Amino acid sequence: MLDTSRSYETPEGIRLEMHIAGPVVRAWAWAIDFAIRAGIYLVFSITMGFFGGLGMAVMLISFFLIEWFYPVLFEVRTGATPGKKAMGIQVVHDNGTPVSWSSSLIRNLVRAADFLPFLYGFGLLAMLANRDFKRLGDMAAGTLVVYLETPPARQALPAADPIPPPGDLYVEEQRTLLAFSERTSILTPDRSAELADILSELTDKQGAEGVKRLHAYANYLAQGR
Amino acid sequence: MRQLGFEDQNRPQWDELKALLGDLERPRRKRSLAAENLGHLPRLYRQVCNHYALARSRRYSPALEAELHDLVLRGHRCLYRQGGASLWRLITFITTGFPRTLRRNARYFWLASALFLVPALLVGGYCYSKPELIYSVLDEEQVSDVEGMYDPLNRKPGRSPERGSETDFMMFGYYIANNIGIGFRTFAGGVLFGVGTVLLLLFNGVVLGGIAGHLTRLGYHETFWPFVSGHGALELTAIVICGAAGLMLAHAILAPGQLTRLEALRKKAADALELVLGAALMLLMAAFIEAFWSSSGVPTGAKYSIAALLWLLVIAYLVFAGALRRGSR
Numbered sequence: 001m002l003d004t005s006r007s008y009e010t011p012e013g014i015r016l017e018m019h020i021a022g023p024v025v026r027a028w029a030w031a032i033d034f035a036i037r038a039g040i041y042l043v044f045s046i047t048m049g050f051f052g053g054l055g056m057a058v059m060l061i062s063f064f065l066i067e068w069f070y071p072v073l074f075e076v077r078t079g080a081t082p083g084k085k086a087m088g089i090q091v092v093h094d095n096g097t098p099v100s101w102s103s104s105l106i107r108n109l110v111r112a113a114d115f116l117p118f119l120y121g122f123g124l125l126a127m128l129a130n131r132d133f134k135r136l137g138d139m140a141a142g143t144l145v146v147y148l149e150t151p152p153a154r155q156a157l158p159a160a161d162p163i164p165p166p167g168d169l170y171v172e173e174q175r176t177l178l179a180f181s182e183r184t185s186i187l188t189p190d191r192s193a194e195l196a197d198i199l200s201e202l203t204d205k206q207g208a209e210g211v212k213r214l215h216a217y218a219n220y221l222a223q224g225r
Numbered sequence: 226m227r228q229l230g231f232e233d234q235n236r237p238q239w240d241e242l243k244a245l246l247g248d249l250e251r252p253r254r255k256r257s258l259a260a261e262n263l264g265h266l267p268r269l270y271r272q273v274c275n276h277y278a279l280a281r282s283r284r285y286s287p288a289l290e291a292e293l294h295d296l297v298l299r300g301h302r303c304l305y306r307q308g309g310a311s312l313w314r315l316i317t318f319i320t321t322g323f324p325r326t327l328r329r330n331a332r333y334f335w336l337a338s339a340l341f342l343v344p345a346l347l348v349g350g351y352c353y354s355k356p357e358l359i360y361s362v363l364d365e366e367q368v369s370d371v372e373g374m375y376d377p378l379n380r381k382p383g384r385s386p387e388r389g390s391e392t393d394f395m396m397f398g399y400y401i402a403n404n405i406g407i408g409f410r411t412f413a414g415g416v417l418f419g420v421g422t423v424l425l426l427l428f429n430g431v432v433l434g435g436i437a438g439h440l441t442r443l444g445y446h447e448t449f450w451p452f453v454s455g456h457g458a459l460e461l462t463a464i465v466i467c468g469a470a471g472l473m474l475a476h477a478i479l480a481p482g483q484l485t486r487l488e489a490l491r492k493k494a495a496d497a498l499e500l501v502l503g504a505a506l507m508l509l510m511a512a513f514i515e516a517f518w519s520s521s522g523v524p525t526g527a528k529y530s531i532a533a534l535l536w537l538l539v540i541a542y543l544v545f546a547g548a549l550r551r552g553s554r
Contacts, residue, residue: 014274
C-alpha cells in the first residue's frame, strides 16, 4: 500500500509513527526561506553600503554565512527553519530523534550538490527515487523531513446512559463505535445522523435517535454499566 | 479494564508528563520547573509508553491512542536528544580530532592531492614553455585580468588595478565567501559519484597551474610567487582536504563493501564532515593572510620566510597533532 507513514521501534518497544513530507511541501518551505533570505540580503546591502570597505566585508561574510548556515542554525535548535515551520514540517533523524549538529551540517553542505543542475534538480530526482523522500543531503546525514503532527484536542464522549450493544461485536467494530462517538462533536448533526443510519440494523432507530443509541453503546464500551 | 476507568486511573501521570514536556520544549532560559521535577521524566515516559502499548492492544478509541502517541513521541524526542556542541568539543576538534581524522583517511588525501597537483604541474609546465597554451585554459579577458593583477607596476599585487579602492577588509570578506564556498562545493560534489569533486579538483589544478606557469614565463615572479606563497600553505592544503572529504563520500557510494550504499554513505559522511570543517577553518585563516599580508608591501624575503614557516607549521600540525595519546579517541 502506498503510504508516507514510517514507523520506528524505540528502545522501550513502542512503534513511533512519522509521516514523511514530500517534495511539494519542502519546495514551498524552501521558497518561503528563500524569500526571508532575500529580504535579509536586501536589508544588509542597503545598510552596509554606508560603511565602505568594512561594510562590504561584513556583508560578504554575512551572505556567506547565511547562504550556507542559515538552515543549520534553525534546525539544531528546533528542527525547522521558519519556512518549514510555516509549512508544518521538521527535520529529524531516521529514528525520530532531533537533528544533531553534525547531521544538520552534513545535510546542508551537501545541499550544494542537491541544487545542481539548477533549482534542486538532483535533489528532486533523489527524493523521487528514494522511499523516504530523502534528497542527497538527507541520505548522507541520515535525516528525514516529517510532518509535525499535533493531535486535535480530545473531546469527551457525549454522555448517555450505557446500553450494551446487541450481539457480539468484533474488537475493531467496537473501536469504530468509540471513534464515531468521539467524532460527533466535530460533525454536523445531519452528518452524524447520516453515518448512524448505516448502522440502523444494529440500533433499530433512524436519524438523531440512532445517534443517541450509538452514544449509549459507546458509553457502555468505554465504562461498563 | 474499560477505557474510561483506564483514563481516570492514569490521567494524573499523563498530565504530569504533558507539563514536563511543555516545560522542556521551551528554550533553556524560559524553563520554570525545578530540576527534581524534570528528573521524573524517564520514569514517567516509560510508564506512558506502557499505557500506550496497553491502549493499542486493548483497542481503545483512536483519539486516546493518538493522544498517548503524541506524548510518547514528544517524550522520545526530549529524552533521546543528542548532546549539543560546546566550546570544549570545538577545542578538542581543532587540537586532536581533525588531524587524527585526516591521518585515518590519509589515502583519500593523497589521491586528492594527486588529482590536484598532477594537472597543475603538467599544465603549468606547458604554459611556461608555450605562450599560447594559457588561452586554452582561460579566455582572453581573464588572462589579461590576471596579468593586470600581478603586473610588477601594480601597487597592490594580487588585486585588480581597476578596483583600486578595495580595502583589505573587503577582500577578506570576498576570499572567505569565495574560497570556503569552493571548498564546500568540492565536498558536496562527492555525493554525485565523485564526479563533482574530481572535476573541481582537476579544474582548480589546471587553472592555478596554468596561471602560475604563464605568469612565471612573463617574468612576474617577483609579484606572483611572494603573493601566493603566504596563504598557499593553508589554502592549497585545505582545498585538497575538501577534495579528500568529497572522495570519501564518493567511495562510500561507489564501493560500499558489505553495507548498503546509504549505510556506507552515512558512516563515511561523519568523518568527511570533520575534514570539511577543519579545512574551512584553514581557509578562514588563509583568507585572513591573503587579505592582510599577501598583498602588503613587506619585502619578498620576509614573505618567503613566513611562507616556509607556515608550510612547516601546517605539515607539523597535520602529521603530529594528537598523535601522542593513543587509544584515547
